[in-house]
Amino acid sequence: MTAPTTTAPPSRKGARWIEQWDPEDEGFWKETGWHVARRNLAFSILSEHIGFSIWTLWSVMVLFMGPEYGIDPAGKFFLVSMATLVGAVARVPYTFAVARxxxxxxxxxxxxxxxxxxxxxxxxxEPGTSYSTFMLCALLTGVGGGNFASSMTNINGFFPLRRKGWALGLNAGGGNIGVPVVQLVALGVIGAAGGPRVLLGIYLPLIALSALCAALFMDNLAPVRNDTGAAKEAVRDPHTWIMAFLYVGSFGSFIGYSFAFGLVLQTQFGRTPLQAASITFIGPLLGSLIRPVGGSLADRFGGARITLWNFVAMGAATAVIVAASVQESLTLFTSAFIALFVLTGLGNGSTYKMIPGIFQAKALAQGLGGEEAAAYGRRLSGAAMGLIGAVGALGGLGINLAFRQSFQTAGSGTGAFVAFLVFYAACFVVTWAVYLRRPARKAAAPTEATADDGTAERELSYAQV
Known part of the structure; x- marks a missing residue:
């Protein structure tokens, strides 16, 4: 027996540690694996769901902060942007914490x-509290954003390859729904004439419950190890950064708009907290529910194709929002914004589906095949996903800072939306140029062409990833 490594100390053996885990074995999966994995998935979703709710807490808290708090719209946007920043950064260490x-x-x-x-x-x-104190509280909520990375990493180890898409999609969607749920709870509190402490008082016992359920019903997987080699290789691979850029356009938009939607309605269109809260939950809810649909469409037609045309649709919706903002049409603005939320959800599913396909294609390019290629793809894509998720979440920071600047200089969000439109156009160009324009002759792919000397020459095409 080999000596234990630093990531798997001897103390790991004990209660709630599973030393042997082979979900790819059909007999093991049917007899034991499925039941254990399903139980862990359920309570992982609960924890991630509460995490998303707390991460986006200040998107709701600012609705309670009237003139008596002495904070202007630019200051409120800065508050929520700091929560976004910490949540994005926290995803990197949270990704590796599961194995540790x-x-x-x-x-x-x-x-x-x-x-x-x-x-x-x-x-x-309460009114009278300093802005720096509110800023510190907003920064602390960022730890909820890290829960996504650790939860996805953990659940990825429990399920066989053939069930990962379903499990990860359910886990991600269940977590994302934490955004509209906290907004719905806030709507109920505001409608009942309750204050912000009532909302916070509701979540404190729920947080304790999620921690207790994790302690009672979840398990640790001893075979899960941190692979620093894969992490370094993923950092060096240009596709990691290209996909991170595209994920900024999809998930960054989703989380950024989730933070900002209610505040934009309140600031630009003069909605009351109750009026804003009664609308803001709709977009994040639909965007969360449709995320698995984006993945399914990507399975059928190719993630790159779905992502490409999704950015076209996002650009069109943003153009309508710009026109509605200029015309000060609340109905058109709200409808287009909700449509944009739906499209961000579709894009979340399709872009995340692309990641394992890209690394699988690269494995084939290196001459690997069968399970060897699949293992390489899982190893690299797993390492890349944490980084891609972190960078993608930084898009939310950019969105809220753009809104802050736009309202500070022009008194409306029109300028910010124009900037977002330009960014979606850039995402379209990158998706087309890198993944759909033509096969690249260097790396590998399932397709082959005959060279002049009669030998088979591999071509890399990402159209089906």
């Missing part, structure tokens, strides 16, 4: 950490 501490153990820790920002906001949420 164990999925169950880290879920307990990550869930418990949510008590800190929620409890702090509960204490200080």
């Amino acid at each position: 501490f164990g999925g169950r153990n880290w879920t307990i820790i990550a869930s418990s950490l949510l008590l800190l920002p929620t409890g702090a906001a509960f204490v200080v949420m």
Whole structure:
């Protein structure tokens, strides 16, 4: 027996640690694996769901902050942008924490950490509190954004390759729905004439419940290890950064708009907190629910094709929003914004589907085949996903900073939407040029052409990824 490594100390053996796990074995999966994996998935979704709710908490809290708080719209956008920033950065260490501490153990820790920002906001949420104190509370909520990375990494280890798409899609969608749920809860609180402390008081016991459920019902997988070699290789691969850029356009838009939608309605169109809260949850809800549809369409037609035309549709919806903003048409603005949310959800599914396909194609290019190619693809795509998810979430920071600047200089969000339109055009060009323009002759692919000397020459085509 080999000596344990630093990522798998001897103390790992014990309660709630699973030493042997082989979900690819049909007999093991049917007899034991499926039941254990399903149980862990359920409570992983609960933890990630609460994490998303706390991460986007300040998108709701700013609706409660009237003139008596003395914070202008630019200051409110800066508050929510800082929560976005910390949430994006936290995804990197959270990705590797599962292998270091164990999925169950880290879920307990990550869930418990949510008590800190929620409890702090509960204490200080009143007029007269300094802006720097509110800023600190907003920064602390960013830990909820890291839950996505650790939750996805953990669940990825429990399921066989043939079930990963379903499991990861359900896990991601269940987490994303935490955004509209916290907005719906806020709507109920505002409608009942309750204050922000009522909202926070609802979530404090829910956070404790999610940590308790993780402790009682989840497991750690000993075979899961941090692969620093794969992480370094993924960082060096240009496709990691290209996909991170595209994910900024899809998920970055989703999370950024989730933070900003209600504040834009309140600032630009003079909606009351109740009026804003009654609308803001619709877009994130539909965007979350449709994410698996984007993945399914990508399975059928190719992720690159769906992503390409999705950016066209996002650009069209943004153009309508610009026109509605100029015309000050609330109905048109709201309808187009909700449509844009739906498209971000579709794009989330299709872009994430592209990642394993790209690395699978690269494996074939290197002459690998069968399970060897699949293993290479899983190894590299798993390492790349954490980084791509972190960079993608930074798109939310850019969106909120753009809104802050636009409202500060022009008093409306029109300028920001014009900038977003230009960015979606850039995403379209990159998707077409890199993945759909033509096969590249260097790396590999399932297709082959005959060279002048009669030998088979491989061509790389990403159209089906």
